[in-house]
Amino acid sequence: MKIKHQLAIFNALTRLLVIVVLWLMLPILIENVVYRHINNGLLEKKQKFIDHLDRNEINDFIENSDDSTETYSQFSTLHSEFLVLSKSPVKSNQKKAVFTNEYRIIEGEENEYRILQYHFVFDNQGYQLEIGSSLEEVKDLVFIIKFFILIVFVVILFITFLADTFYIEYLLKPFYKIIDTKIRRVNEPEAFDHTPIKARSRDFRELDSVLNQMMDRISELFKKEKQFISNVSHELLTPIALLKNKFENLLQNDSLDDNAFDKIAGSLRTLDMLKKIINNLLLISRIENNQYEANESVNFHELINDLVEDLQDRIEDREIQIFNKMQHDCIFTGNKTLIHILIYNLVTNAIKYNKPKGHIIIEDGFLDDRYFIAITDSGIGMNASQIENIFNRFARISSDQDGQGLGLAIAESIASFHHIEIKVSSQINEGTIFRLLFPESIKHN
């Protein structure tokens, strides 16, 4: 999950929490405010009633009423308010004014009312005054407010989530740009783009400048190494060239005796070996120093056909059968010479470590959507600990083999240069399979 989504979701969740708390507190808040308001109204009405009260009126209300009951009731037309005055015995310890919520039936209609009960004494007679105000409207109102607030909250939540996402994305844009242009697309320090990334956040400007500095240092090291490789190559190969040409000229001398002749020829062979070791080591260093371009298109079909033809002499010499089972016509973008060396080294190894009259199979295919080329031999095989070491420089399976054990070290550095994975599986005396797994970008042609 990307950071922008994580942040937006986190923000939304905290907001939701606040909303839930508010939502739970809402009824309490509303009731406090509303009840206080109603209570004040009721007290005001009571005050007005008491202020205008005198004997006659009480008589009017109670004594002289037609139905001569002890109570007097009066209510508004829609039953939203009522007033009841009744005689009641005076009790001690009784609070003068009490507010309650009660259900009352008025003219056959039951409603909840906020009721003020007020006890007072007039002419030594105790009275109870009840003034009620309907709560139905208040309840409707509370429901409407709750509903409205719910909608507002949902809308706010949605809008802020979107706003968050876009704003965070806007803030993080420089970050992704840095990753894309400064890290992912840079294969070698020389290709590094030093132009600063425009960013509003200081953090990203810092990140950018730190990356630039780091790349400068790496680039400096790469340059130094390149210079070193070039010097080594010149300083080592020139004396070899000199010796080689001296020996070659010497070899043409007719006055040489057989012994001297053999020794010179032997020296030439040793020099050749030395030259090849140096060239191989330099090749590895150059690959690791990224001195090769990787922009040629490589056709494996052609490459392997050519290679098998090139190696025909050796294959025949050891009476090995080679089966070229390449089926897919895949094009890979890389360095043609290096890829040739990679496959050449694997195939020559398959020849070298094969049994006489053995076989080699070269095939290709797709494994989990990744293109692969597999080179299978019927050779001596290796155990697990040998497989671990084969890619090390100067590693050889057994000491009596010719070669210097650089072939697979080169193969490995070429493979990692091209982001190719080499998988080895082997069984002693059965044979070995080298599988080259290419990056997913390579597609069937």
Next chain:
Amino acid sequence: MNILIVEDNKELAVEVYDFLCNTGYVCKIAHNCSDALEEVSSNDYDAMLLDLGLPDGDGFEVLKTVRKTKSKMAVIVLTARGELDDRINGLHLGADDYLTKPFALTELSARLFAVIRRIHGFTLNNLSIHGFLLQLQDYKVSYSETPISLTKKEFDIFQYLVLNKNRVITRLQLTEHIWGDILEVNSDSNFIDVHVRNLRKKLDKHTAIDWFETVRNVGYRINE
């Protein structure tokens, strides 16, 4: 044929000089850019062997200057491997061929022959030895008008030995010439012997070839 050798390593220059003089070329040595440019402007050379790392400048600068005036001169660039890898445009700058150091002198002479032949419009088409005629243009060999069918490798070996006649050619030199400078360290391969054996069988049908010598364990020689 006049050849200018531009090489700052004096000993190496002398070895190349000796070899080419033995082959029949007329040679001169220059150790730096300015000497090389002076030589080129005052004398007519058919070919130049050019080292790239010179003490007073880059060999490519010499090449550029030379190409402005002498289009008919063959130039072979001699360099350590890799120096050329980053500037493979050497051939575009006007070099006719390049050899990486260390190289075999016999290989140098074969390349020199090919380059000069190309520049002179393939007028030196054929080589002959003891009645065998090598038609280089179309890879054909004949003995007194009778064509002999050789494989590409057999023809290349024959041509290489004839070009370097009277010299011992080691198996190594032949292998490198036929298969190129393969990186594999497996120097003493005998695959070349199979091809040489077949070549000899084919030549032997037409006449005695005692001039085609095997030099002990080292290699082969064709004597004129």
